[in-house]
Amino acid sequence: HAYGRAIDINPRLNPYVKGDIILPQNAIYAPDVPGTITADDPVVRAFSKRGWDWGGNWQRLKDWQHFEKRAL
Secondary structure (H helix, E strand, O other), X not given: OOOOOEEXXXXXXXXXXXXXXXXXXXXXXXXXXXXXXXXXXXXXXHHHHOOEEEHHHOOOXXXXXXXXXXXX
């Protein structure tokens, strides 16, 4: 984030989840709620097309809100 290579979108609907840790607290990932980012979402396709990775694709944790620019 500090280097301008990452952005988070709507963390209340798209939280960071690793085991029992959910940030922000009390956030819920519910794909049926408008504003929740899913794998087939236009925002995922748009970022991916421009060389960004989505935290929802990660294996060891899910950071549904997170997009980061791939290293050159």
